[in-house]
Amino acid sequence: KASRLTREEIVELRKKHISPSCTMFFKHDPLVVVRASKQFLYTEDGTEYLDCINNVAHVGHCHPKVVAAVSQQFALQCTNTRYLHPNMALCAQRIAKTMPESLSVVFFVNSGSEANDLALRLARHHTKNKDVIILDHAYHGTTISTTSISPHKFHHLKNYKSPKWVHVAPQPDAFRGMYRSPQYSDEKLGGLYAEEVAKIARKIKNEGRGVSLFLAESQQSCAGQVFLPTGFLKPVFEAVRAAGGLCLADEVQTGFGRVGNHFWAFEEQQVVPDFVTIGKCIGDGFPVAALVTTPQIARAFTEAGIEYFNTYGGNATACAAVLAVMDVLEEGKLQQHAKEVGEYFLCRLKELQKKHVAIGDVRGKGLFLGVEMVSDRDKRIPDKKTAIEVITEMCAVHKIILSVEGPEDNVIKIKPPMCFSKQDADLVVDKMDVSLAKIMSSRNVPAVKDEGMTK
Numbered sequence: 001k002a003s004r005l006t007r008e009e010i011v012e013l014r015k016k017h018i019s020p021s022c023t024m025f026f027k028h029d030p031l032v033v034v035r036a037s038k039q040f041l042y043t044e045d046g047t048e049y050l051d052c053i054n055n056v057a058h059v060g061h062c063h064p065k066v067v068a069a070v071s072q073q074f075a076l077q078c079t080n081t082r083y084l085h086p087n088m089a090l091c092a093q094r095i096a097k098t099m100p101e102s103l104s105v106v107f108f109v110n111s112g113s114e115a116n117d118l119a120l121r122l123a124r125h126h127t128k129n130k131d132v133i134i135l136d137h138a139y140h141g142t143t144i145s146t147t148s149i150s151p152h153k154f155h156h157l158k159n160y161k162s163p164k165w166v167h168v169a170p171q172p173d174a175f176r177g178m179y180r181s182p183q184y185s186d187e188k189l190g191g192l193y194a195e196e197v198a199k200i201a202r203k204i205k206n207e208g209r210g211v212s213l214f215l216a217e218s219q220q221s222c223a224g225q226v227f228l229p230t231g232f233l234k235p236v237f238e239a240v241r242a243a244g245g246l247c248l249a250d251e252v253q254t255g256f257g258r259v260g261n262h263f264w265a266f267e268e269q270q271v272v273p274d275f276v277t278i279g280k281c282i283g284d285g286f287p288v289a290a291l292v293t294t295p296q297i298a299r300a301f302t303e304a305g306i307e308y309f310n311t312y313g314g315n316a317t318a319c320a321a322v323l324a325v326m327d328v329l330e331e332g333k334l335q336q337h338a339k340e341v342g343e344y345f346l347c348r349l350k351e352l353q354k355k356h357v358a359i360g361d362v363r364g365k366g367l368f369l370g371v372e373m374v375s376d377r378d379k380r381i382p383d384k385k386t387a388i389e390v391i392t393e394m395c396a397v398h399k400i401i402l403s404v405e406g407p408e409d410n411v412i413k414i415k416p417p418m419c420f421s422k423q424d425a426d427l428v429v430d431k432m433d434v435s436l437a438k439i440m441s442s443r444n445v446p447a448v449k450d451e452g453m454t455k
């Protein structure tokens with residue numbers, strides 16, 4: 001039994017048998033989480049923590065309907081996907097129904113990394129090109145191919161040299177990027193940043209090659225909760241396609257209604273990708289992911305004589321999890337809920353920003369938000385120290401789990417399970433207010449402006 005071990009004993013065992021590269025949250029004071037339900041985590045002594053960051057437990061931790069669907073199917077059959085079973089076919093049909101019509105073929109895999117890796121492979125077969133364009137600070141996975149296209153993971157490595165086929169375009173970050181607001185309007189930013197990608201695509205073509213794949217999250221997560229400017233993807237897709245390439249929307253963090261206005265975040269940009277990769281949230285914690293593409297692109301494998309088999313991908317239990325998640329999403333109208341709670345949360349965070357000069361920027365769509373900490377608002381100097389102190393205080397004192405993201409580790413990320421409520425949002429904002437005031441007063445910094453807050 002896990003509970004036989006003390007926290008210290010677990011840490012010791014980890015030190016001995018788990019690689020030090022597998023890091024922990026709050027490593028100086030780690031939590032032993034023994035139970036989870038809805039948007040809450042529980043430690044052994046029964047303490048309840050509000051989880052503001054787990055977008056894998058999409059419809060709530062251990063949702064009873066998902067648990068029942070998985071348990072029932074696992075007790076019946078979980079075997080080779082070369083046998084016929086309705087779940088895989090039904091699940092593919094249900095996912096395809098949420099996509100633009102052209103995206104009707106689903107490859108089931110086990111992780112977002114695998115989905116992106118498979119897209120790289122399919123794109124090479126379909127286009128016969130190798131060059132890939134990505135956005136700076138992006139994260140797309142943990143395999144050898146996907147770490148190569150994840151500046152988030154390779155930027156800080158000493159002596160790292162990107163393979164020649166990888167091209168990194170500037171991050172379209174309106175707050176911290178090479179073009180910024182309010183100097184440029186959102187639409188203008190979209191065009192300026194798109195031109196940066198187009199330049200790379202044209203260069204690849206002019207050098208006598210072609211683009212294989214352009215890959216981007218529909219709004220960037222690990223890169224710092226950054227939203228693509230309006231009208232960015234349309235000209236990017238045109239330029240990439242003109243250079244012979246395909247376009248992928250990585251929706252591993254952003255899909256399944258999280259952004260509120262749309263089921264998929266790419267819909268905000270009014271584009272139709274050639275690939276969509278999905279993972280994390282679709283199984284509510286059960287490992288399942290998928291690559292969705294067009295029949296024409298999927299044929300690239302069959303035409304090359306490639307049989308695609310994946311031992312666990314799309315097994316009846318994994319697909320039962322996805323189908324149950326989709327039922328719960330629909331029945332609970334969770335996309336609409338994410339929109340309403342997200343708008344309220346954003347409003348309250350913007351009020352908090354007025355009060356605390358340490359908050360440089362607040363941004364969000366649905367239940368996907370970021371709070372960017374700065375040491376100088378005008379110069380937008382990133383403030384990792386304050387960001388870390390806030391999340392540490394929020395966890396230790398207020399039992400609220402947050403985390404930091406972005407190239408400077410100064411963006412507090414918020415992407416909770418979709419059942420998160422307005423009361424939860426109030427609690428987070430009120431306690432962040434208290435924490436920031438405490439941190440700043442301990443440094444004797446007059447950070448709090450005399451401005452009232454409303455709910």
Ligand code: PMP
Binds near residue numbers: 142
């Ligand atoms: N793409 C994105 C945008 C991600 O955030 C992640 C995981 N954080 C992945 C791909 C990789 O997914 P997985 O960890 O399931 O391999």
